[in-house]
Structure formats: C-alpha cells, structure tokens
Amino acid sequence: MSDIKLIDELDSLKENFIKTIDKLTKDLKRNQKIMDRSDKQQRREYDELQKKFIEVETLKKEIEDTQKEVVFTMGAIGESRSKETGNHVKRVAEYTYLLAKYYGLSEKECEMLKQASPMHDIGKVAIPDAILNKPGRFDADERSIMETHAQLGYDMLKYSNRSLLKMASTVAYEHHEKYNGTGYPNQLAGEEIHIYGRITALADVFDALGSARVYKEAWSDERIFKMFKEERGKHFDPKLIDIFFENLDSFLVIRDSMKDV
Amino acid sequence: MENLIIKATQYTPAIDFNLETNILSITGKSYPENTFEYYKPIIFWIEEYLKNVKDEEILINLDLEYLNSSSLKAYFDMFDMLEEANSEGKHIKIKWIYDEDNDISEETGEDFIEDFKNLNIELVVKS
Numbered sequence: 001m002s003d004i005k006l007i008d009e010l011d012s013l014k015e016n017f018i019k020t021i022d023k024l025t026k027d028l029k030r031n032q033k034i035m036d037r038s039d040k041q042q043r044r045e046y047d048e049l050q051k052k053f054i055e056v057e058t059l060k061k062e063i064e065d066t067q068k069e070v071v072f073t074m075g076a077i078g079e080s081r082s083k084e085t086g087n088h089v090k091r092v093a094e095y096t097y098l099l100a101k102y103y104g105l106s107e108k109e110c111e112m113l114k115q116a117s118p119m120h121d122i123g124k125v126a127i128p129d130a131i132l133n134k135p136g137r138f139d140a141d142e143r144s145i146m147e148t149h150a151q152l153g154y155d156m157l158k159y160s161n162r163s164l165l166k167m168a169s170t171v172a173y174e175h176h177e178k179y180n181g182t183g184y185p186n187q188l189a190g191e192e193i194h195i196y197g198r199i200t201a202l203a204d205v206f207d208a209l210g211s212a213r214v215y216k217e218a219w220s221d222e223r224i225f226k227m228f229k230e231e232r233g234k235h236f237d238p239k240l241i242d243i244f245f246e247n248l249d250s251f252l253v254i255r256d257s258m259k260d261v
Numbered sequence: 262m263e264n265l266i267i268k269a270t271q272y273t274p275a276i277d278f279n280l281e282t283n284i285l286s287i288t289g290k291s292y293p294e295n296t297f298e299y300y301k302p303i304i305f306w307i308e309e310y311l312k313n314v315k316d317e318e319i320l321i322n323l324d325l326e327y328l329n330s331s332s333l334k335a336y337f338d339m340f341d342m343l344e345e346a347n348s349e350g351k352h353i354k355i356k357w358i359y360d361e362d363n364d365i366s367e368e369t370g371e372d373f374i375e376d377f378k379n380l381n382i383e384l385v386v387k388s
Binding site: 038044 | 329333368369
C-alpha cells in the first residue's frame with residue numbers, strides 16, 4: 001500500500017516539476033524574445049541616430065557656407081558700389097584677420113572678422129549714383145550724404161540675430177570713427193569704438209592708400225608709414241599701429257600676394 | 262471601482278480605462294524610469310476589473326508607438342492575464358494600433374499574435 005502512495009506522490013511531484021519546467025522555459029523564451037526585439041529596436045535607433053547626426057552636420061555646414069556666401073556676396077555688392085576695386089575687400093579681410101590675431105582675439109573671432117569686414121561699405125548701395133560716381137571732389141552736402149553709408153550699412157544689418165551679420169553691422173557702423181573722436185557717424189573715441197571698427201578702419205585705409213585709383217596714384221610705402229605714425233592715437237588705435245609695424249612683413253606679404261591685376 | 266485616467270508624459274502613455282463603455286485605451290510612448298512602478302497600479306486595476314466584469318464585450322486599444330524592453334515585458338505579462346481571463350469566458354478583443362511606417366510596432370503586434378493564439382488580437386494601421 002505504501003508503495004502505491006509513494007508512486008502517487010512521485011507522480012504528483014513529476015507533474016509539478018514538468019509544469020514548473022514548462023513555465024521556466026516559456027519565461028526564458030519570452031525573455032529571449034523581448035531581448036531580441038529590444039536589440040533590433042536599439043540597432044535601428046542607433047542607425048537612425050547616426051543618420052540624423054550626419055544630416056545635422058551636413059545642414060550645419062550648409063548653413064555656415066550659405067552665411068559665408070551671403071556675407072561675401074554682400075561685400076562684393078558693397079565693393080561694386082565703392083571706388084575701391086579689384087581685391088580690395090579680400091585684402092581688407094586678410095588684414096583684419098591678422099590685426100585681430102595679433103591683438104589677441106580668439107581664433108573664432110578672427111575668422112569671423114575676416115568674413116564680416118568685407119561688408120564695411122555695404123551701406124553704399126543706398127548712396128545715389130550721381131554722388132557715388134562723381135569724378136571730382138565732393139562738396140559739403142555730397143560729403144555728408146556719402147558719410148551716411150556707415151549708418152545705412154548698420155541699419156541694414158542691425159536686425160540680424162546672426163552673430164556674423166551682427167559683427168558686420170558693427171564694422172559698417174564704426175569703420176569711419178577715429179580714435180581721437182573726430183570720425184563719423186557718432187564721433188566715438190578711444191575704446192568706445194569697437195575693436196572690430198578700429199581694426200577695419202586701419203585695414204581699409206592701409207589698402208586704399210596703397211592702391212592706385214583713376215583719380216590718384218598709389219601712395220608710396222614711405223608716405224603711408226609716415227602718415228600712420230602721425231595718425232597713431234589720432235585716426236588710429238595706437239596699439240593697432242604698433243601691432244601693424246611690429247608685423248609689417250606679414251601685411252606686405254598679403255598685399256603682394258593679392259595684387260590687383 | 263472607478264475609471265482609470267492617467268495623463269501622458271514625455272515617458273509614459275495616456276491611460277483611459279472606462280467602466281461604462283468597457284473600452285480600455287493606452288496611447289503613447291512607454292519608457293519610464295521605473296517601468297514596474299508605473300505599471301503596477303495599471304495591472305492592479307485590470308486584475309480588479311477582470312474579476313468584476315461579466316460577459317460584456319471588452320475592447321482594449323493599444324496604440325504604443327514606442328516601448329522599451331521592460332515595458333514590452335509588462336505588456337507580455339498583461340497579455341498573460343488577459344489570456345487567462347479569456348479562457349475563463351471573458352470576451353476580450355485587443356486592437357494593436359500602429360503607424361504605417363513604424364515597422365517595430367507592427368512586428369511587436371505580430372509577436373503578440375504568435376504568442377497568444379487564444380487571444381483575439383487585431384492589427385490596425387492608423388489612418
């Protein structure tokens with residue numbers, strides 16, 4: 001009799017054991033399934049992420065390139081409306097980069113200034129042709145209209161939230177201010193004039209004086225340097241004049257490599 | 262027993278369990294920080310509901326565009342519960358709703374159909 005009881009108990013144990021094993025197997029299979037599904041999902045997500053990341057990078061570059069192109073084109077428009085010709089804005093760009101670099105601005109700022117400074121004369125697009133193209137000297141009225149190009153350039157660019165265009169608006173606004181406060185449009189003096197304005201002022205004048213125009217010969221280096229020394233602390237930031245002479249060779253290399261043809 | 266309404270968050274779906282209509286809907290994404298804690302009251306509600314419900318038609322709408330693995334586990338457990346209730350004579354219908362371009366959601370629905378042969382699961386493409 002006891003054997004039969006034992007057999008019953010064993011049968012029941014066996015049944016429970018099989019049930020438990022079945023359940024465990026089912027759970028394991030399910031977990032494996034969840035894991036597989038999850039791995040698959042993760043792989044797709046990561047692929048997608050990589051793809052998006054590349055897309056973002058491409059778009060970022062596209063935006064930067066577009067911005068550079070817009071800025072460069074605006075500079076060219078400004079140039080087409082000014083009496084400066086040839087590689088003037090390109091040389092100004094390089095000079096401003098060097099001055100900014102030697103002045104101690106960050107690489108990023110130097111690079112931005114190089115792109116923004118060619119727009120310094122953009123306001124000239126709004127100056128009437130009759131004045132802009134006048135062959136002789138300006139009378140007082142004409143001169144004051146001519147001088148509005150700084151304000152006009154600023155007004156064109158000031159609403160932009162783009163850092164590069166903001167910088168360009170400052171450059172356009174302040175590149176005719178003089179260190180001693182006798183410039184225009186706001187007679188700012190010393191470091192009231194933004195460093196971008198002070199740098200572009202020097203770069204612009206250096207290039208304009210050294211270039212021949214229909215109405216004038218190119219100045220000799222001797223004459224330019226003499227004038228720069230005289231205008232140290234008057235027209236120009238003395239620190240920038242010092243930097244200019246300390247690194248004169250680098251400026252002359254740029255001038256020689258980007259001559260007007 | 263009361264209806265269970267939980268608003269969606271960035272990480273959790275919206276819950277709308279209605280006792281009058283017997284429609285239980287879960288809509289959204291599910292990747293909570295603590296999945297177990299999030300689903301505990303929901304699973305508990307369903308358990309209570311299944312005890313009380315008689316032979317009414319029950320419709321469960323699952324529109325889950327994103328599930329992390331522990332959420333997926335929670336749904337497998339939920340389906341176990343539903344399958345058991347079904348075998349005890351409840352009338353449960355499940356709609357697995359997914360976006361046409363969401364392959365993962367579609368495949369998950371297919372997994373459920375494969376694993377729960379005794380449940381009435383219908384795949385529904387969102388219009």
